[in-house]
Amino acid sequence: xxxxQPWSHRYRxxxxxxxxxxxxxxxxxxxxxxxxxxxxxKKRAAFIYGPPGIGKTATVQALAAExxxxxxxxxxxxxxxxxxxxxxxxxxxxxxxxxxxxxRMLLLDEMEGVDGQRDRGGITAIADLIKxxxxxVVLVATTIGENMEEKFRSLLDKAVLIEFQPxxxxxxxxxxxxxxxxxxxxxxxxALETLAVKSQGxxxxxxxxxxxxxxxxxxxxxxxxxxxxxxxxxxxTPNIINRIFxxxxxxxxxxxxxxxxxxxxxLFDWIYENLPYIVDDPGERLxxxxxxxxxxxxxxxxxxxxxxxxxxxxxxxxxxxxxxxKVSKGLGLMKQVQQAxxxxxxxxxxxQTSETREGVLVNPVRWLGRDKWGELNGAIRSVGGxxxxxxxxxxxxxxxxxxxxxxxxxxxxxxxxxxxxxxxxAQRTHTSTQEAVTExxxxxxxxxxxxxxxxxxxxxxLDLEDKEREFLGS
Amino acid sequence: MSSxxxxxxxxxxxxxxxxNQKEIVSRLKNFVQxxxxxxxxxxxxxxxxxxTSILALARDLYGPGYRNFTLELNASDxxxxxxxxxxxxxxxxxxxxxxxxxxxxxxxxxxxxxTSAAQHALRRTMEIYTRTCRFCLIGNYSENIIDPxxxxxxxxxxxxxxxxxxxxxxxxIAKNEGVEVLDEGLEALYQxxxxxxxxxxxxxxxxxxxxxxxxDVSVYEVLGKVSPERVRAMIQTSLxxxxxxxxxxxxxxxxxxxxxxxxxxxxxxxxxxxxTVISEEWKVKLSDAVGEVDFRLxxxxxxxxxxxxxxxxxxxxxxxxx
Numbered sequence: 001x002x003x004x005q006p007w008s009h010r011y012r013x014x015x016x017x018x019x020x021x022x023x024x025x026x027x028x029x030x031x032x033x034x035x036x037x038x039x040x041x042k043k044r045a046a047f048i049y050g051p052p053g054i055g056k057t058a059t060v061q062a063l064a065a066e067x068x069x070x071x072x073x074x075x076x077x078x079x080x081x082x083x084x085x086x087x088x089x090x091x092x093x094x095x096x097x098x099x100x101x102x103x104r105m106l107l108l109d110e111m112e113g114v115d116g117q118r119d120r121g122g123i124t125a126i127a128d129l130i131k132x133x134x135x136x137v138v139l140v141a142t143t144i145g146e147n148m149e150e151k152f153r154s155l156l157d158k159a160v161l162i163e164f165q166p167x168x169x170x171x172x173x174x175x176x177x178x179x180x181x182x183x184x185x186x187x188x189x190x191a192l193e194t195l196a197v198k199s200q201g202x203x204x205x206x207x208x209x210x211x212x213x214x215x216x217x218x219x220x221x222x223x224x225x226x227x228x229x230x231x232x233x234x235x236x237t238p239n240i241i242n243r244i245f246x247x248x249x250x251x252x253x254x255x256x257x258x259x260x261x262x263x264x265x266x267l268f269d270w271i272y273e274n275l276p277y278i279v280d281d282p283g284e285r286l287x288x289x290x291x292x293x294x295x296x297x298x299x300x301x302x303x304x305x306x307x308x309x310x311x312x313x314x315x316x317x318x319x320x321x322x323x324x325x326k327v328s329k330g331l332g333l334m335k336q337v338q339q340a341x342x343x344x345x346x347x348x349x350x351x352q353t354s355e356t357r358e359g360v361l362v363n364p365v366r367w368l369g370r371d372k373w374g375e376l377n378g379a380i381r382s383v384g385g386x387x388x389x390x391x392x393x394x395x396x397x398x399x400x401x402x403x404x405x406x407x408x409x410x411x412x413x414x415x416x417x418x419x420x421x422x423x424x425x426a427q428r429t430h431t432s433t434q435e436a437v438t439e440x441x442x443x444x445x446x447x448x449x450x451x452x453x454x455x456x457x458x459x460x461x462l463d464l465e466d467k468e469r470e471f472l473g474s
Numbered sequence: 475m476s477s478x479x480x481x482x483x484x485x486x487x488x489x490x491x492x493x494n495q496k497e498i499v500s501r502l503k504n505f506v507q508x509x510x511x512x513x514x515x516x517x518x519x520x521x522x523x524x525x526t527s528i529l530a531l532a533r534d535l536y537g538p539g540y541r542n543f544t545l546e547l548n549a550s551d552x553x554x555x556x557x558x559x560x561x562x563x564x565x566x567x568x569x570x571x572x573x574x575x576x577x578x579x580x581x582x583x584x585x586x587x588x589t590s591a592a593q594h595a596l597r598r599t600m601e602i603y604t605r606t607c608r609f610c611l612i613g614n615y616s617e618n619i620i621d622p623x624x625x626x627x628x629x630x631x632x633x634x635x636x637x638x639x640x641x642x643x644x645x646x647i648a649k650n651e652g653v654e655v656l657d658e659g660l661e662a663l664y665q666x667x668x669x670x671x672x673x674x675x676x677x678x679x680x681x682x683x684x685x686x687x688x689x690d691v692s693v694y695e696v697l698g699k700v701s702p703e704r705v706r707a708m709i710q711t712s713l714x715x716x717x718x719x720x721x722x723x724x725x726x727x728x729x730x731x732x733x734x735x736x737x738x739x740x741x742x743x744x745x746x747x748x749x750t751v752i753s754e755e756w757k758v759k760l761s762d763a764v765g766e767v768d769f770r771l772x773x774x775x776x777x778x779x780x781x782x783x784x785x786x787x788x789x790x791x792x793x794x795x796x
Contacts (some may be wrong), residue, residue, distance in 0.1 A: 013522075021598075089497070098574050102609040145725070181768050202659070217740065260634075272778075272779055272782075276717055276718055276721065276786075277718070282715065282786070282789045282790045282792075282793045283790055283793075284782070284789055285717065285786050285789070285790075286786040286789070286790050289779075289782060289783045289786045290783050292779060293694075293775070293779050293780050293782075293783045296775050296776050296780065297770060297773075297775055300773065300774050300775055300776075305776070307525075337714070341718075365567040383718065403725070404729065404778060405723060411729055411730045414730065414732075415730070418731070418732050419732065424475040426548065426551070427480065427674075427783055428482065429478075429479060429481065429482055429547070430525050430529070430546065430583065431672075432550035432551050432583070432584055432738055433546040433548070433551050433582075434550055434551070434734060435550075437701070437731070437733065437742075438700065438701035438702065438731075438733060438737060439673065439676070439700050439701065439702070440676060441700065443676045443677065443679065443680035443696060443700065444479065445699075446680040446683055446684065446696055446699065447479075447679055447680055448682060450683035451682075454683060457477060457478060457481075458478050460478075461477065461478030461479075462478065
């Protein structure tokens with residue numbers, strides 16, 4: 001292995017073993033790939049999404065190598081027009097193995113870069129490809145943004161959706177430490193932690209930063225990384241949020257809009273997501289949310305009349321929200337986590353909870369058993385936490401990504417099926433579709449799932465299609 | 475024919491099979507005998523037999539092929555003026571052919587949710603096509619139907635069902651389906667449905683799908699799955715001061731279950747107004763808050779942020795009323 005390569009490249013995972021973090025997602029992808037051994041599964045594509053630098057593409061490559069697939073990659077540097085895609089269809093539909101007898105697999109990387117104009121018909125062609133392909137197709141997108149759901153609509157229901165999340169800082173620390181050691185560098189633990197936290201879960205950028213400070217050295221001290229300090233950190237959204245809520249002047253708060261690396265609409269969602277945790281006094285929270293709701297109105301007015309009106313939105317969503325915070329202590333998260341644990345019916349003494357710079361850690365002090373673990377995992381996920389593989393703790397971050405967008409994407413198929421089945425049900429029961437959605441359908445699902453006989457009856461009664469059957473039964 | 479939901483399986487097919495609403499049914503039978511009827515407006519609470527009786531009337535009048543001479547529309551799905559202009563007119567203007575009577579029947583369910591423009595269009599249509607079509611409008615409240623339409627219809631007011639009738643119906647179905655319903659289960663079904671037979675029957679069927687003997691616990695278990703119950707849980711969670719969890723329920727309703735925001739508003743409003751713990755003073759303040767959100771959404775504001783201010787209102791109300 002050449003030592004000239006950048007570390008972030010040199011330490012790419014080569015097998016499943018090497019992959020850092022996102023255990024659940026990796027398992028899901030592996031299971032799906034293995035299911036191809038018995039012929040094409042129901043969903044012939046996997047759609048992987050998540051923030052940059054956390055191993056989405058690397059995981060696909062590592063698993064392909066491990067499972068002996070011949071991986072064909074297409075990324076944004078290639079044009080993805082209709083013709084291009086159709087050419088690929090030829091390859092994947094026709095021959096499922098290459099000349100060496102290896103099964104083929106297709107990776108369409110950097111999906112967010114598919115250009116609606118230039119790559120005309122590309123998405124439709126990909127949708128067609130997925131329908132007919134005899135080899136696995138993996139689509140990878142970096143962080144699904146504003147119009148992404150719209151754009152990928154025709155793909156999302158045909159694919160297994162797999163979300164990759166930022167790598168928790170311990171895992172980043174662990175990985176950095178190992179790389180440093182292999183290169184004969186001793187890095188002060190505090191420096192490692194700073195690098196990890198700064199990366200916000202982007203492992204690739206953390207490795208790049210480590211390389212920048214450590215190459216050619218034997219020791220790295222905390223002061224060695226101070227110089228990189230504010231360089232890019234100021235643009236990370238969690239820091240923007242912190243700055244908004246600690247601003248002392250409107251000017252200071254307002255400035256964050258232009259400093260933010262994400263568009264103001266997304267920043268709005270971040271503020272909305274985190275506001276109730278930070279402003280936790282009931283009166284102040286109402287006031288802050290009301291201000292934010294007013295900002296939403298200005299956005300709407302700006303869109304329908306004149307974009308000049310956006311400045312009022314900006315004032316309200318930054319300073320307006322921040323200055324409502326007077327007595328709030330922002331203790332919301334710890335309390336919230338403890339309540340979530342209690343709701344699972346287990347006494348708090350079974351856990352240690354502690355706080356780090358990133359958030360609250362919940363550490364089970366004894367083995368819980370599978371069922372209890374599942375219940376608790378659900379409860380902690382509901383407050384934005386996640387299980388950290390290998391560390392055996394849950395991490396609930398202080399500042400979380402807007403949850404609504406992710407939820408919207410992952411439940412898209414369910415929502416569409418709900419409307420479809422409800423429309424049939426409404427006709428059959430002489431009610432409105434709305435009533436079918438709110439009252440009848442939830443009960444119909446219970447009945448449908450109670451046994452084969454009941455399912456068959458409903459099936460015939462509503463004349464269900466395959467996908468609708470699957471939806472009711474799941 | 476397979477049966478699916480029991481509420482449909484046991485829906486009375488003819489007027490003779492309807493045991494309740496005796497006054498109304500006997501008058502409807504007269505219409506069948508005379509082979510003529512006026513425009514009808516049926517009002518009353520949900521699940522007491524409004525739609526059932528008009529469907530039964532149609533079957534008695536036209537025989538098994540009644541579907542050829544009737545059109546069922548649900549105004550809550552198609553509430554604008556276009557539906558009147560297109561579907562209703564097209565159906566109403568052509569005469570019934572090979573039918574025992576000279577007119578067809580148009581059934582407009584949830585007519586009280588038609589916009590007032592649509593109602594005015596409907597009023598003209600009713601007049602013009604009286605010869606070829608009778609209109610049967612169904613709704614919960616007559617006050618949402620404009621006066622000119624009311625004056626063109628015979629109005630039938632359906633009362634809530636007697637407790638004994640409702641319970642008798644539940645037990646009749648349970649017996650036919652071989653389901654054991656315990657006393658407390660029957661009481662729970664009655665309370666939870668508030669005399670709405672469709673709801674009671676659906677709950678019974680869902681409870682029977684998971685348990686062999688139905689008690690109150692099994693009823694409340696399935697009741698917890700329907701949306702109005704989730705809305706109630708969201709309100710209670712807010713009042714208890716747990717805004718964050720309430721917001722998760724809101725998201726679940728909006729995003730996962732795909733409820734329309736105005737349905738959430740409607741359910742929230744009606745829950746708040748009949749809430750027994752919220753003080754009268756707060757009811758006024760909260761209704762102002764609901765109204766503001768309702769208005770803003772009609773202006774195109776984004777639902778989740780606006781609705782979550784309601785939850786914050788409730789959390790504050792809960793705190794202040796402690």
